[in-house]
Structures are given as structure tokens and as C-alpha cells.
Amino acid sequence: MARLKPQPVAEETRYLNRELSWLQFNDRVLAEAENKTNPLLERLRFLSIFDANLDEFYMVRVSGLIEQFESGVLETSPDGLTPNEQLKAISAAATPLRRRAGEVFEKHLHPALKEAGIAIRNYCELNDKQKTYLEDFFCREVFPLCTPLMLHPATSVPFISTRSLNLAVELADANENRLARVKVPTVIPRLIKLPGRKLDYVLLEDLIAENLPMLFPGVNIVGSHVFRVARDADIEIRELEAADLITTIEETIRLRRFGDPVLLECATGMPHHVRSWLEKMLELDDEDVMSLPGLLGLEVLMELVSLDKPSLRYPPHVPYTYEPLTRGDTLFEAIRAHDILVHQPFDTFRSVETFTESAASDPSVIGIKQTLYRVGALSPIVDALLAAAEKGKQVAAVVELKARFDESNNLIWAKTLEREGVHVNYGFPELKVHCKLC
Numbered sequence: 001m002a003r004l005k006p007q008p009v010a011e012e013t014r015y016l017n018r019e020l021s022w023l024q025f026n027d028r029v030l031a032e033a034e035n036k037t038n039p040l041l042e043r044l045r046f047l048s049i050f051d052a053n054l055d056e057f058y059m060v061r062v063s064g065l066i067e068q069f070e071s072g073v074l075e076t077s078p079d080g081l082t083p084n085e086q087l088k089a090i091s092a093a094a095t096p097l098r099r100r101a102g103e104v105f106e107k108h109l110h111p112a113l114k115e116a117g118i119a120i121r122n123y124c125e126l127n128d129k130q131k132t133y134l135e136d137f138f139c140r141e142v143f144p145l146c147t148p149l150m151l152h153p154a155t156s157v158p159f160i161s162t163r164s165l166n167l168a169v170e171l172a173d174a175n176e177n178r179l180a181r182v183k184v185p186t187v188i189p190r191l192i193k194l195p196g197r198k199l200d201y202v203l204l205e206d207l208i209a210e211n212l213p214m215l216f217p218g219v220n221i222v223g224s225h226v227f228r229v230a231r232d233a234d235i236e237i238r239e240l241e242a243a244d245l246i247t248t249i250e251e252t253i254r255l256r257r258f259g260d261p262v263l264l265e266c267a268t269g270m271p272h273h274v275r276s277w278l279e280k281m282l283e284l285d286d287e288d289v290m291s292l293p294g295l296l297g298l299e300v301l302m303e304l305v306s307l308d309k310p311s312l313r314y315p316p317h318v319p320y321t322y323e324p325l326t327r328g329d330t331l332f333e334a335i336r337a338h339d340i341l342v343h344q345p346f347d348t349f350r351s352v353e354t355f356t357e358s359a360a361s362d363p364s365v366i367g368i369k370q371t372l373y374r375v376g377a378l379s380p381i382v383d384a385l386l387a388a389a390e391k392g393k394q395v396a397a398v399v400e401l402k403a404r405f406d407e408s409n410n411l412i413w414a415k416t417l418e419r420e421g422v423h424v425n426y427g428f429p430e431l432k433v434h435c436k437l438c
Contacts, residue, residue, distance in 0.1 A: 013081040019061055019086055020365040023093050026053050030097065031356070035106055039107050040112055041312040044301040047109065050101055051298035055230050058263045062090060063232035066262060090288045098265075102294040104161070104191065111369065114369065116312060118199045118304060123210050126202070130194050134202060137192065138211045145185040149247060152277045160261075160282075162231035164283060164419065165190070165205060165297050168266075168274055172220035179277050182208060182215060182224075188302045203300075225270040225297050230263040264289045304406050325351035328358040349399055353380045356438060360388035367394035370438045375413055382413050387422045396423040400433040 031044040032038060068083040076082055090149075113119065121422070125252065126134070149158040151168070156182065160166060165184040170177055184190065184205050192207060201315045208215075209224045225373040261282040266275055268291050279289060305313075324334035325342065331354055334340065342351050359365045368388050375382055399414040418424050427433050 008090075013078075013079075017077060017079045017081060017086065017089070019057075019065070019090055020059060020093060021060065023090065023097065026050055026057070027097060030101055031052060033101070034108070036058075039312050039314055040109070040116055041305050041309060042314055043109060045305045047101060047105060048147065048302040051098075053298075054098060056233075057094075058230045059162065059233035062087070063089075063260070063262045066232075069300075074228070077431055080137045088287070091212050095290050096291055099292055101298060102292050105298065106294040109301075111428040113304075116308065117202075117419060120201050120203065121194070123202065123206050126194075130200075133195055134192070134207055135211070138207055138214070141188060142185065142204070142208065143211070143214060145187065146182055148180045148182050150178065151281060153182050153240065160229050161227060162233065164228065166227055166229075167205060167209060167212075167222045168227055168270070169216065169226055169277065170271075170274060171216060172221040172222050179274060181217070182212075184208060190297075190304055191303045203295075212347055223271075225274055226268050227264060227270070228296050229261050229282065230265075232260045232262055234346070262288065265292055266290070267296065267326045268293045277361075280362040306330070319348040321348045322351065326354050328354060328361065331355060331358050332362070353384070356381050356384040357387075359438075360391065364395065365397070368438065369396045371398045371400070371433055372410070372413065373400045373434055373436065375410070379413065382417065385417060385422060386420050389417075389422050394423075395421075397427070398425045398427055398433055400427050 002140075012241060029046055029050045033043045033050060034045070038046070038220075065083045065087050073083055077086060110120065115235055146171070151158065160181065160343070161183075164186070167182040169180045169182060169185065171180060191201040192204055194202060205226055211382065212221050215324060253409045261284055264278060264282060266278065266289065268386060270291070275289065275291075299317060322334075322340070322342075324330040324346065325340065331351075345353075356368070356370070359368050365388075368385060370381070372382070385395050395417075397414075397417055399410055399417070401410050401414070414424050414426070
């Protein structure tokens with residue numbers, strides 16, 4: 001019997017597309033929000049994470065592909081797709097995915113929240129007492145923060161910040177309709193708790209929409225429509241030497257706020273002419289717009305995750321604690337006796353903190369050298385390094401400034417360390433330091 005010869009396989013078919021593979025990963029995050037075996041508030045957490053992930057994906061990955069396309073780059077990805085082909089494939093996959101997320105909340109999680117005694121109310125559901133409370137709240141807390149700006153017609157386009165939630169307000173004029181924009185303030189919670197023991201909430205954008213006549217007195221308001229904009233956050237960092245890196249990173253953080261728009265999310269009820277105005281103003285095409293049902297900006301759901309409802313969350317994780325590693329007087333003895341593998345998060349991170357703190361206080365330790373990547377706003381590790389420097393120990397730290405979206409924190413810590421006498425190095429121009437060493 002003759003054996004068939006193996007057919008040659010095209011090189012492109014051996015690879016998955018990086019961007020579409022990432023969307024499949026985020027699909028699995030969404031699946032956790034759909035999973036009924038997960039506690040309700042954990043499902044909200046997954047839905048919020050899904051939406052935040054998708055925002056960052058557009059701000060970083062999609063924006064990079066747009067830049068390649070506009071620059072005329074014809075080089076294909078390992079799986080054989082041009083930048084434009086990848087953008088079309090992303091749009092075809094991401095929009096249905098985000099719509100599905102909206103349906104998960106509206107059809108499943110929202111009703112489940114009501115059953116659990118947590119309700120996000122529509123304004124028409126409220127009684128007179130609740131409406132009076134909200135009117136007073138609006139006048140005191142919200143009205144001073146709202147600044148209506150004209151979008152159409154306008155001599156110049158007002159800046160719309162990335163990931164901000166906005167109301168497009170259509171105003172009737174004798175000659176033509178006009179369009180104004182009201183930004184939903186971010187300095188107060190988006191979910192407003194109604195008075196009483198029940199966990200009843202109203203969305204801040206609904207409260208603003210209900211009180212628009214106060215912002216546009218004497219003007220005929222045709223309607224208002226919620227929208228969001230995501231902007232390019234992948235500002236390329238070009239550096240020639242580390243000495244210039246701080247200035248470069250600071251400029252990068254500033255420019256990120258003003259990156260080009262890459263995505264417009266709008267409510268499905270938005271009229272076509274209003275959507276067209278926004279597209280033209282933001283210089284976007286139809287493929288760059290998601291028309292979505294229900295709630296925009298699902299990250300608001302994270303405000304509910306911390307509610308005092310332990311039965312609706314996973315039991316708190318209690319990591320294993322190996323006692324000798326969490327006490328400064330026994331830690332070095334334990335390490336000296338034999339090697340110890342500490343596996344976070346199953347083992348407590350306290351052992352790592354104790355290690356650094358013990359080194360800072362131990363008179364036998366004369367120097368500490370450490371890499372820092374993402375340390376957050378509060379860091380026991382950095383506190384220990386500062387304490388060591390104050391005691392006269394030689395402390396050196398490599399602070400990676402290119403930790404995306406954590407650059408500001410890292411800059412603040414780096415300057416704080418330098419002021420206390422720590423020798424700070426800002427990494428390598430062409431590399432990013434992810435490794436944690438001490």
C-alpha cells in the first residue's frame with residue numbers, strides 16, 4: 001500500500017494571532033462572569049476586570065496596529081496578517097464580545113443582584129422622598145462639578161479624556177440642533193447610595209441626565225446619550241541614555257492623556273446623526289465604534305464588590321504561614337539551616353517583607369540591592385529600603401520606570417528613595433526589568 005507523502009504546511013498556519021488569542025483569553029474572563037457556580041459579587045468582579053482589560057487592549061494593542069496601518073507598514077504578523085487585516089478581525093471579534101458582556105449584566109447579574117437585595121434603580125422607579133434626596137444631592141455635590149461644553153457647532157473641539165463617561169446632550173435651536181457634552185465627574189462614586197438600610201443605588205449619569213435643565217436653563221433639551229472614549233496609551237518611549245529616562249517617562253505619562261482616540265462606545269439608543277457628529281469630531285470610522293446595550297463602563301461594578309456581603313464572595317484566602325520566616329529573630333537562622341521554597345500566594349508574602357525588614361535592621365547587614373517593578377502606592381518593601389538607608393546601610397535599587405500604567409507610582413518612589421540616599425538606577429534603555437531580586 002502506497003504511503004501518502006506529508007503535505008507542506010504554510011508557515012503562517014503554525015501560529016496563532018497574538019491579538020485574537022488575547023481576545024480569546026478575555027473571553028475566558030467573561031466566561032467566569034457567566035459561571036453561575038461563582039459567587040455573585042465575584043462574577044461582578046470578573047465582569048469589571050473583563051471591561052478594564054478590553055479598554056487597555058484598545059489603548060495599547062489596537063492603537064499600535066492603527067499607528068502601523070497609518071504609517072503604511074506592510075509587514076505581516078507571524079500568522080500572515082497585515083495590520084489592517086488584524087484591525088478588521090479584532091473589530092469582528094471584540095464588538096460581539098463586549099455586547100455579550102452587557103447582556104450578561106442586564107439579563108443575569110442585574111436581576112440576581114435584586115434578588116440578593118442590591119438594586120441599581122432607574123429614576124422612574126424612585127418615590128418622591130428619594131427623588132427629593134437626590135435633587136438636594138445633585139445641587140450640593142454634583143452641579144458644581146459639571147461643566148457643559150459645546151461640541152457642535154464649535155470653533156474648536158473640547159478635549160474628551162480617555163475612559164471618561166460623558167453625556168452627549170442634544171439641544172433644540174431655532175435654526176439647527178446643537179450638541180453639548182457633560183462629563184460625568186470622577187471624584188464622587190458613580191453609584192449613589194439612596195438613604196435607608198436597603199442597598200439601593202442610582203447611577204450618577206442618570207442623576208445628571210434627570211437634572212440637565214439646571215445645566216441648560218431655558219434651553220429645549222431633545223435628549224441625552226451616554227458615551228465613552230478610549231485613547232492611545234501606547235506612547236512609544238525612545239531613550240538614548242538612562243539619565244534622560246525620567247524626563248521621557250514624565251512626558252510619556254502626560255502625552256498618554258492626550259493620545260489619539262481609538263474607540264468610541266455609545267449607547268444603542270443614540271441617534272445616528274449624534275453618533276456621526278461624535279465620529280467626525282473624534283476622527284473615527286464606523287469600525288472604531290461600539291454601539292452597546294445597557295451599562296457603559298462596567299468597571300463601575302467594582303464599587304459593589306466590597307459590599308459587606310461575605311456570602312456573595314469567595315471565602316477569604318488565608319495563606320500558609322511558616323512562622324520562622326515571619327519573625328526577624330528567626331528568619332536568617334531558618335534560611336541558614338536549609339533552602340526554603342516560598343510559593344505565593346499559597347504561602348504568605350509576609351516572609352518576603354520580613355526578609356527585607358530584617359535586613360534593614362540587622363547590624364550584620366551592610367548593604368541591600370534590590371529590583372523594583374510594580375510596588376503600588378503603599379509598599380512595605382520600599383519602607384524597609386528607606387529605613388535601611390536611614391541607618392547608614394548601602395542601599396541600591398533598580399526601579400523599572402516602564403511598568404505600563406504604574407509609571408507615576410514608580411517615579412514617586414524612585415525620587416523618594418533618592419532623597420533618602422539610596423542609589424537608584426533606572427534600568428536599561430532597550431529592556432524592561434520584570435525580575436524581582438534582592
